[in-house]
């Protein structure tokens with residue numbers, strides 16, 4: 031007998047991948063763990079009979095000679111498959127997009143790569159075989175793909191994920207049905223937890239990035255906590271959050287989300303025996319010698335130690351900075367800007383930044399004689415500076431917040447460069463300046 035199964039707390043990518051494998055091969059029986067996410071549970075309650083699915087307790091493991099594992103590569107994440115671990119003559123296949131290096135399932139064949147969803151790997155095979163799908167199958171696969179890619183918006187999304195979505199839509203995937211299972215309504219319990227978290231957030235800045243930490247005591251099991259944590263991160267507007275849900279003295283669960291490519295939450299929670307993705311991870315902690323507060327300290331330490339990769343302002347800024355003394359006239363400034371093809375000039379005196387004149391300021395000139403007046407009458411004195419080791423995203427935020435296009439870069443009181451909108455665009459879109 032051949033079976034396909036996936037991780038406990040089954041999400042839609044895992045369920046869709048199980049179903050996808052049974053579509054690829056009719057002889058394979060899908061085994062869905064007992065614990066599934068609530069939207070998966072809701073889906074199964076009405077759709078179960080449409081697919082070839084059973085639960086682990088309905089299965090006789092002695093008869094299994096081929097095991098296909100999707101959306102994970104770890105034994106401990108599977109539901110009641112321990113007996114197969116030591117089995118000889120068992121063929122194992124893995125389809126997965128988790129690349130943590132924690133995998134302990136020894137597969138004889140695997141398809142494992144960085145991609146938005148495991149479903150995409152399975153769709154690749156369907157496309158290769160020129161398969162046509164029915165609307166029901168297409169819909170469930172699309173839900174899995176959209177859930178794991180955040181409707182194709184997460185950083186991990188690839189062009190192939192989008193093409194897989196196109197294929198599923200071509201095959202009749204129903205977006206109305208998909209929307210119903212992708213956006214489960216917030217229930218009162220989850221809303222209460224969200225509100226209590228917002229009142230008691232610890233916000234810290236680590237490596238120039240805002241992080242939120244929270245400890246929540248729960249007296250009963252609450253569904254969809256990961257959805258609550260995702261929303262919480264957006265509301266408190268931080269790059270990453272770590273929320274520890276404490277059930278009792280012996281058990282807690284940390285759920286983490288990151289929206290920053292340089293904060294790898296799976297790596298941090300790996301130290302607590304957890305796992306997941308770069309941007310979404312969790313860890314179940316039983317009988318830890320550390321208190322939740324001590325765990326938070328540990329998390330902060332691990333975050334500080336995460337290699338400071340990525341560009342800083344110093345990498346993208348322009349220098350030397352074009353400067354004029356306060357005695358310069360507007361005419362001088364205009365000529366300077368035209369010859370250097372720049373839109374702003376700093377007015378400085380003995381290392382002090384007095385102000386800035388930008389292209390826009392020329393509009394203030396109403397009479398010809400004003401061209402001979404000092405820049406002092408036209409410059410703006412409101413200067414916002416940035417540190418060279420800040421991330422480019424921070425500069426972009428400052429520009430947006432204050433609607434300014436020039437940020438002088440100051441290090442230890444000294445002007446060392448300037449960041450303009452062009453520098454930011456060049457960085458974010460990988461355009462090489464001419």
Ligand SMILES: [Mn+2]
Pocket residue numbers: 043044101127147148178
């Ligand atoms: Mn997945």
